[in-house]
Amino acid sequence: MTVASEKSIFFQALDIESSSERAAYVQQACAGNENLLTAVCALLRENERDVNPVDRPLAAFLPTLSPVGDEEATDSRFTPGTMVGPYKLMERIGEGGFGWVFVAEQQSPVRRRVALKIIKPGMESREVVARFEAERQAIALMDHPNIARVFDANVTETAQPYFVMELVRGVPLTEFCDSHQLDMPERLELFVTICHAVQHAHQKGIIHRDLKPSNILVTLQDGLPLAKVIDFGVAKAIGQSLTVRTIYTRFTSMVGTPAYMSPEQAAMSTGDVDTRSDIYSLGVLLYEVLTGSPPFAPDRLQSAGFDELRKIIREEVPPRPSTRLSTLNNELAGTVAVNRRLAPETLASAMKRDLDWIVMKALDKDRNRRYSTAGAMAEDVSRFLMDQPIAARPPSTWYRFTKFARRNKVVISTVSLVAIALVLGAAVSVWQAREAIRERDEKEVALGEARAAEQAANEARTELEKFNDRLNATTVLLASGRANADAQRWPAAYEAYTEATNVLPKYFLVWLERGGLNAKLGRWDAAATDFAKAVEIGFPIEQAELSGVPQLLFYAGESAAYKTLSEELKTSDKNDPMAVAARGQLAGELSPADAARLADRVEQMLSAIGDADNPEATHEPKTKHRSYAKMFYGVNLYVAGWAHLKAGNNERALQRLKESNGANWFGRGIAHPLIAIAHHRLGNAEDAVRSFEQSQGLLDRILDESVAQSKGSPSIPWIDWVEFLINHREASIVVKGHTPAIDPRIRQMQSFAEATVAD
Known part of the structure; x- marks a missing residue:
């Protein structure tokens, strides 16, 4: 049973x-x-009993506390001068429902003043002791600058538990803010630190459950406000017991202070209280810090009956902070304004709408709509202070409507039926009217469409004729640019290409050709801009110039165009050598597995080419020129080494890269930095340094030659030059451990390049 x-x-x-x-x-x-x-x-x-918490108002059974300092109300065992362990009691400064708080002087091992909290004699019930032990362990778990620290915990000779904590010489939060006349931003900054302290407690598994101004003491430290959260006397563990004893809250009692109590606390279901209960209390604190009073007046709550009090907390929605400030009487509004360093007439307008949203989100009756953590609330307040958009938003129209509909089901049902009838009647009338005029309008619509189609065709024909004219003009300009470039008449070539970009700016080829000219002259930033424009227009990736475009875009910092090109190259299924080479240069964008597959494809090409020095062994058509085969063989050796290196096949990469340096091709020697990286990965430190020095030597030789000859571009093709600079920089980072500065000789070459075009 x-x-x-x-x-x-x-x-x-x-x-x-x-x-x-x-x-x-x-x-x-x-x-x-x-x-x-x-x-x-x-x-x-x-x-x-005649006095019970169910039938009488809460105020009726609140304990009447003796004034602080009333020695007659204190047990004779705990008067000033009494020793409790190594602590000498000085004066009683506070009293709670089950404990006294004293200022005490620690005698050993150090002398200092502390706060000592001890259970009142005669109140050592299992529940009170459990709560006391919970408070002691709750504070001991935490280590935060805004939470009072615990120094010691023990029992007296009469077996009464006590603990010793940091003596906080401060005043309650609201009193400090008003006495120091903190303005709105200063109050919010102080509140953020309190949120962080509560977040720390929540991360330790502790819910405070009684956050209120008197439990947040503020003092000045180095001229700045410092808040300390105290009194975890009603704290409970989240999901686990704090002590071996059970902390049991009777379902006929409410833990906390009514004015700052969350709706779930008022429901007296302890298993339903979580960290979001403290979020509600933080919302009440922020409300009071901003407006000068909590959402519900404490006097009203104390005079209300028990059931009425619970109903107010659980169901009544308080006015927004801005509304509260706008309804204050003149005398109170003047006091609140002075405490916030505001003019009384600007008090209501000083409350920004975002602050209303933040406060009301924390005070939402539905805890699922509150901030999920105290840290999230602190972050939203910080965003407000930095004039950034906040996460809190007012309830949607649909949400408010569903709430209204639940309260007015009968009215909504009746109105809905009437509205549906009206809508149906209107719909039928509109349908009949449309059917009546549809036949009349069909001929007019058809005639209008025919006229529009004719006009569109004429405009398209005219536009096509104009385009053909521009295309013909562009073709002539491109031919002129190529002829001048072949004759090394650089200014004339550049002028022809520039004119082509003006005549037909949506034609990718004009940007590619001018970009190629700029790159050949060493004007890399201008070339990268032209190539990026070509990528934006959407040129075919099979273009021969593609093998150099990725490197130049990467080197010049055109990241968006480089990314677009990378994605297109990854999905390209072309097997032509230039496309494969381009994918090789972009191996850094590939995963190791993709790089390994790319290396296998290039190795297959190398096998097909065979020995470039033995034309009889090659599988290329015999019409291929031998020098072309040798050149292409060196390129593919280099690309294979690159891909093997990106795939992590360092030994194979080293072999292929060395072979590429030995092959007779136009980029001979540019593999030195990649060889240095491969040696470094294989643990060959000396070989890595030696290879890097060879790379540096090649760089110095090329730069010195170019500067001596006043040239904007080196003797090797610009594609290999950019590739070499990128890899040399990476090798410097890997082998030497630092990023090299831009060589001043490169800037000299760039000035020579600009002068070439200007001449």
Whole structure:
């Protein structure tokens, strides 16, 4: 037989008027469970008291505390001068529901003043001791500059638990803000630090459950406000017990301060309280810091009956902070404005709409709509302070409508039926009207479409004729540019290409050709800009110039065009040598597996070419020129070495790269930096340095020759030159451990290049 819960037995017993029948029911329902029987009987006795928390207002049964410092209310064992362990009590500064707080002086091992909290004599119930131990362990778990630190914990000779914590000489949060007249940004910055402290506690698995101004003390440290969160006396662990004893909250009690209590706390379901309960309390704190009062007046909550209090907290939506400020009377508005260093007439307008959204999001009755963490709330406030968009947003129109619909189901149903009838009637009328005029309009529409088609055809024909004229003019200009370039009449060639870009700017070939001229002259930034324009227009990747475009775009920092080209090359299925070579230059964009597949394809090409020095052994058509075969063989050796290096096949890469340096081709020697990288990966430190020095020597020789001859481009093709510079820079980072500075000789070459075009 399943035994009912303590709560269900208690409520069922309340419905039985006869004492004897009630007792018999409880005995039967508990089914021999002595602990359950004891708990239910205790609840029934509490309910029969004249003063109980269910039938009387909360204020009626709040304990009446003696004024702080009233020595008659303090046990004689704990008067000033009494020693508690190594701590000498100085004065009592606070009193809670179950404990006293003293200023004490630690005698050893160091002398310092501390705050000592001890359970009141006669209140050592299991629940109170458990709460005290929870507070002690909760604070001990945390280490944050905005949370009071715990120094010690022990029991007195009379077995009363106490703990010793940092003595915070501060004032409550709201009192500090008003007394120091902090403006809105200063208050928000201070609030952000409090959010971070609460976030730290949540990360340690602790919910405070009683965040309020008196539990956040603020003092000045080095001239700046420093907030300290104190009093974790009602804290509970998230998902686990803090002590070996059970911290049990009776379902007829509410833990926390009503003005700062979340709706789920007011529901008195302890298993339903999580970190978002503290988010609600932070929202109340922010509301009070901004407006000078909490959302619900404490006097109203204290005078309300128990059920009315719970209803206010759980169901009533408070006014927005801006609305609260706009409704203050003149005297109170003047005080609030002065405390925030504002003119009274600007008080309401000073509350930005974003602050309304932040506060109301934290105060949402539905905790799923609050901030998920205290850190998220702090981040939103920080975004507001930096004039950035905030994450909080007002409830959508649909969300507000669904809430309204739930409250007014009958009205909504009636209005909906009427609206549907009206809409259907209007729809039928409109349909009939449209059918009546459709036939009349068909001929006019058809005639208009025919006229529009004729006009479009005429415009297209005219545009095509204009395009043909521009294309013919562009062809002439491109031919002129090539002829002048072949004759090394650089200014005339550049002028012809530039004119072609003006005549037909959407034609990729004009940008490619001018980019090639700029690259040949050493004007790499201008060439990269032209190539990027060609990529933007969408030129075919099979263009012969493609083998050099990727390197130049990468070297000049045209990242967007380089990325676009990379994606196109990856998906290219062409087997022509230039496309394969281009993919080789972009191996850095490939995964090791893709690079390995690329290396295999180039190796197949090398096998097909055979020995370039033995034309009889090659598989190329005999019409191929022998020097072309040798040149192409060197290129593919280099590309194969590159791909092997990117795939992690360092030994094979080293072999192919060395072979490419030995082959007789126009880029001979540019593999030195890649050889240095391969040696470095294989652990050959000396060989890596030696290869890098060879790379540096080649760089110096080319630069010195170009500067001596006042040339903007080196003696080797510009494609190989850019490739070499990129790899030399990477080798310097890998082998030498630093990025080389731009060589001043390169800037000299660039000035020579500009002068070449200007001449």
